[in-house]
Amino acid sequence: MSYLEYTVKTVPTGLRKVFYLNWALVLLLTAVAGVGFLMLYSVAGGSLTPWAEPQMKRFGLGLAVMFLVAFVPIWFWRNMAALAYGLSVLLLVLVELMGAVGMGAQRWIDLGFIRLQPSELMKITLVMMLAAYYDWLDIKKVSRPLYVIVPVAIILLPTVLVLKQPDLGTALLLLMGGGIMIFLAGVHWLYFGALAAVGGGLVTAVFTSRGTTWQLLKDYQYRRIDTFLDPASDPLGAGYHITQSKIALGSGGWAGRGFMQGTQSRLNFLPEKHTDFIFTTLAEEFGFLGSISLLTLYALIVLFCIVSAVNNSDRFSSLLTLGIAATFFLFFALNMSMVMGLAPVVGVPLPLVSYGGSAMLVLMAAFGLVQSAHIHRARSR
Amino acid sequence: MRRTPKDTEESARRISRRGVILGGTQLAVMGILAFRMRFMQVERADQFRLLAEENRINIRLIPPARGLIFDRYGVPLAGNEQNYRIVVVREDTGDVDEALAKLARIVPLEPDEIERARKEIARRSPFVPVTVVDRLSWDDVAQVAVNAPALPGVTPEVGLSRVYPLGSDFAHIVGYVGPVSDYDLSKLEDPDPLLQIPRFQIGKTGVEAKMEGDLRGKAGTKRIEVNAVGRVIRELDRIDGQPGSDLQLTVDAGLQNFMEARMAGESAAAVVVDTIDGDVLGIASAPSFDPNKFVRGISLADYRALTENPYRPLANKTVQGAYPPGSTFKMVTALAALEAGVLSPEETVWCPGFKEVGGRRFHCWRRGGHGHVNLHESLQQSCDVFYYDVAERVGIEKITEVANRLGLGIRHDLPLSAVSQGLTPNKAWKRAYRDAEWVVGDTLNAAIGQGFVLASPLQLAVMTARIASGRSVTPRLVKSIDGIEQPSGAGDPLGLSPVHLARIRRGMDAVSNSRRGTAYRSRVVDPGLAMAGKTGTSQVRSITAAERAAGVFRNEDLPWERRDHALFVCFAPVEAPRIAVSVVVEHGGGGSTAAAPIARDIALRALHGDLPPLSAYPERQRWEVEERFDKLPLRPSEPPKNTGRSRA
Structure with a gap:
């Protein structure tokens, strides 16, 4: 692809870009973040500290970052993709080394104003990298084995690094996000079929071998899998959190117990109530109406991204937009499934709502990329 | 790399297609999530x-105030005392060791108490208040309160604890309370949830134990909101419980105190019963102990001292003790013979000092014999041979029947621990329990209250009361519960001939008031207070031939635990009996010398209502009596302090 294509077609320049921003998306993001502020205020017992206020500042910063990223032409970001990916992997290795040097399990790098988690950054840069890769790749070669192995390696490298931290949730997200990118690029169905067959076979083998002479895993490993899959089998350990979380959710009822009236979160029955389990507070205090509203907001964000991507003829832009939307979707779908007892408990925050600096900034930057793709798409007059 | 427009178009289409597939999948997943939300938040x-409510609401019990116990005149016997204690909350304290060290400088704290507190504080959750010291004086508590700024997390608290203001006087009767033990819990089918409260105290012995159901009351509840780790957030509401019922006993605390004091130094028991309505006016077992020590938690050394004392201070000898009644049983034998018609009142029996039955000699206590004796003289001088002779004629069955009618061999249902049934043997009993046939010798032994016959001091007092009134009075210890008068112990006529009973009473009168009577020395000269009694000396073990050879002839020469029990029963005043008294002095020697003087003092105290007047005593004994009274370890008569709630 050449610069010519972009320059010849009508692409907004200068301050005019402001009008081409996807303002509805900005509004939706702000609304979701607003829900986050409200809940952080509530779980702190009606106080801006220690969570709500820093979160607001970060969102403000995040908005600025988003606009900044949005106004930079998308092709710049495409050219930066490999660099960003490399840098992220480097940072991952760096925290790994810092951890090894004796600071314990550390997942972040202190930048002074924020503690940056390279694994958060990785979620987006991986999508960028894969989008750039498929943008570069001839469409006819997409399904050739050699060209399938390359993106798989691109995905596995950071996944393994993150898994070593160990951060199962993020590793899972990287794996699934990357997989979705490969799927979007148009790789032949057969690969996915084969993957499903091999994966299914492996799982079947592991479980059918249990208790037989050729048992593949040790007994304690099976037990660990058991509690992972069914926390209820360990009601005071792993199951405690999920049971309390379900109680909080269910007791919200139709309209909830009212703002700041949730007994489960107020009385500390909920774990991680300001981060991974913040959705339970929302569900308890605002009930079904509150939780379905948040889900609708999320759905609209994903929808806006998909519409924007489908309307964009630039390959990198649409792949990136869809990838970011998919990652965002994975975030909230996994988080909600987890607190509702549909998925095992892995550490996945609720995007834009959970307290956390890196995730917020990285996500806003990602939506900056989406906006950039939206602004700088070729429009026919 | 250049790309043809066709390529670009194809690529965009493919991405769009897959994007739409992805979008559809995502929408489906979100649909599942929404459905799950609806299921959990609307349907379930x-x-x-409900689960959330259970999570946060905790029901706590409020222990009710235990019922109070008073004597018949309203003197408190058991009360609830405000109990000041110091509690420490770890999370507010900071350095626990330092706080305890500071506390030890303010209030008396033993090193082992500090150690125990330190361990408990470490074991409990940081917000749980742990009691460090108990039963502090108001001064100590005030000290802690003044130093509060320097002692964060150290606070004084107030609770109720049981206190027995009269100490040892009622240790056996009122008993004491103590913390619930696993054994206590195991005995109950459906234990009161109150019993699960740490440090909750229930009655362990005596009235406290037997009347537990009335005294305990009903628990109140408070619903409190707690968080996940059990910290109390706030109280939602409370339902007040019902305090336990107050009891009034029939006992006169002043008399009881006199009895305990009079028997100090002996291993003895005495019971005073109202002959008309059966009210137990005094029921004392000596030596006694301080029940308050048990409430506070008695030290091992103190406890061992009590259990190893040969005088058995922990036993309530008045009801648990079963002694051969000795000659005090002779009234029973005489009545049985009169009732059976085998003995006429003036009939005499020749007493040569022994009676031979089946080749065995049964001795009279007077070796030389009493010569010719009739019923009156036989009681007066306590001739054994007369009763051997009479018993042989009347037989054991009739004796046992009359004994039971007089309240011997029957378990009197007083709310006290381990009330003994005593024993009035007959042929069937011996066959069943001794696997042997009844022989005449057994009847002869029983006739003078030896052999198998056993009676408790309470039973002897009841027997005397029944002889005095001619009615089957039953003893009563609880006068009222929460002001509701309990059934009186006044009974129907015994079904024994009043003429025969009068004969017996006249014989008992002679014991105390005629020159030849065995208890003449312990007579009362004031005719309005005069008493009629019967001495008894029951053998614990006969003096063996070997001992006799070694020069042991008299009881006093034997070691204490082998000496005879001294007994005395009496009623007073002679003309219109109001009270019946029984006294047993374990291993005290002769009934006339060891038991009768005690019984006289107690009877006089009971009738007179205060320290007996010296004028009631024979002139030559007054000086001695006065000296004895001066030394009596009586409780100074102070106006009773009312502790706890005031009712009754």
Whole structure:
């Protein structure tokens, strides 16, 4: 692809870009973040500290970052993709080394104003990298084995690094996000079929071998899998959190117990109530109406991204937009499934709502990329 | 790399297609999530809300105030005392060791108490208040309160604890309370949830134990909101419990104190019963102990001292003790013979000092014999041979029947621990329990209250009361519960001939008031207070031939635990009996010398209502009596302090 294509077609320049921003998306993001502020205020017992206020500042910063990223032409970001990916992997290795040097399990790098988690950054840069890769790749070669192995390696490298931290949730997200990118690029169905067959076979083998002479895993490993899959089998350990979380959710009822009236979160029955389990507070205090509203907001964000991507003829832009939307979707779908007892408990925050600096900034930057793709798409007059 | 427009178009189409597939999948997943939300928050909401309520609401019991116990005149015997204690909350304290060290400088704290507190504080959750010291004086508590700024997390608290203001006087009767033990819990089918409260105290012995149901009351509850780790957030509401019922006993605390004091130094028991309505006016077992020590938690050394004392201070000898009644049983034998018609009142029996039955000699206590004796003289001088002779004629069955009618061999149902039934043997009993046939010798032994016959001091007092009134009075210890008068112990006529009973009473009168009577020395000269009694000396073990050879002839020469029990029963005043008294002095020697003087003092105290007047005593004994009274370890008569709630 050449610069010519972009320059010849009508692409907004200068301050005019402001009008081409996807303002509805900005509004939706702000609304979701607003829900986050409200809940952080509530779980702190009606106080801006220690969570709500820093979160607001970060969102403000995040908005600025988003606009900044949005106004930079998308092709710049495409050219930066490999660099960003490399840098992220480097940072991952760096925290790994810092951890090894004796600071314990550390997942972040202190930048002074924020503690940056390279694994958060990785979620987006991986999508960028894969989008750039498929943008570069001839469409006819997409399904050739050699060209399938390359993106798989691109995905596995950071996944393994993150898994070593160990951060199962993020590793899972990287794996699934990357997989979705490969799927979007148009790789032949057969690969996915084969993957499903091999994966299914492996799982079947592991479980059918249990208790037989050729048992593949040790007994304690099976037990660990058991509690992972069914926390209820360990009601005071792993199951405690999920049971309390379900109680909080269910007791919200139709309209909830009212703002700041949730007994489960107020009385500390909920774990991680300001981060991974913040959705339970929302569900308890605002009930079904509150939780379905948040889900609708999320759905609209994903929808806006998909519409924007489908309307964009630039390959990198649409792949990136869809990838970011998919990652965002994975975030909230996994988080909600987890607190509702549909998925095992892995550490996945609720995007834009959970307290956390890196995730917020990285996500806003990602939506900056989406906006950039939206602004700088070729429009026919 | 250049790309043809066709390529670009194809690529965009493919991405769009896959993007739409992805979008559809995502929408489906979100649909599942929404459905799950609806299921949990709309369909199952009630169930989850219930779970949430259970989570946060904790029901705590409020222990009720235990019922108070008073004597018949309203003197408190058991009360609830405000109990000041110091509690420490770890999370507020900071350095626990330092706080305890500071505390030890303010209030008396033993090193082992500090150690125990330190361990408990470490074991409990940081917000749980742990009691460090108990039963502090108001001064100590005030000290802690003044130093509060320097002692964060150290606070004084107030609770109720049981106190027995009269100490040892009622240790056996009122008993004491103590913390619930596993054994206590195991005995109960459906234990009161109150019993699960740490440090909750229940009655362990005596009235406290037997009247537990009335005294305990009903627990109140408070619903409190707690968080996940059990910290109390706030109280939602409370339902007050019902305090335990107050009891009034029939006992006169002043008389009881006199009895304990009079028997100090002996291993003895005495019971005073109203001959008309059966009220137990005094029921004392000596030596006694301080029940308050048990409430506070008695030290091992103190406890061992009590259990190893040969005088058995922990036993309530008045009801648990079963002694051969000795000659005090002779009234029973005489009545049985009169009733059976085998003995006429003036009939005499020749007493040569022994009676031979079946080749065995049964001795009279007077070796030389009493010569010719009739019923009156036989009681007066306590001739054994007369009763051997009479018993042989009347037989054991009739004796046992009359004994039971007089309240011997029957378990009197007083709310006291381990009330003994005593024993009035007959042929069937011996066959069943001794696997042997009854022989005449057994009847002869029983006739003078030896052999198998056993009676408790309470039973002897009841027997005397029944002889005095001619009615089957039953003893009563609880006068009222929460002001509701309990059934009186006044009974129907015994069904024994009043003429025969009068004969017996006249014989007992002679014991105390005629020159030849065995208890003449312990007579009362004031005719309005005069008493009629019967001495008894029951053998614990006969003096063996070997001992006799070694020069042991008299009881006093034997070691204490082998000496005879001294007994005395009496009623007073002679003309219109109001009270019946029984006294047993374990291993005290002769009934006339060891038991009768005690019984006289107690009877006089009971009738007179205060320290007996010296004028009631024979002139030559007054000086001695006065000296004895001066030394009596009586409780100074102070106006009773009312502790706890005031009712009754």
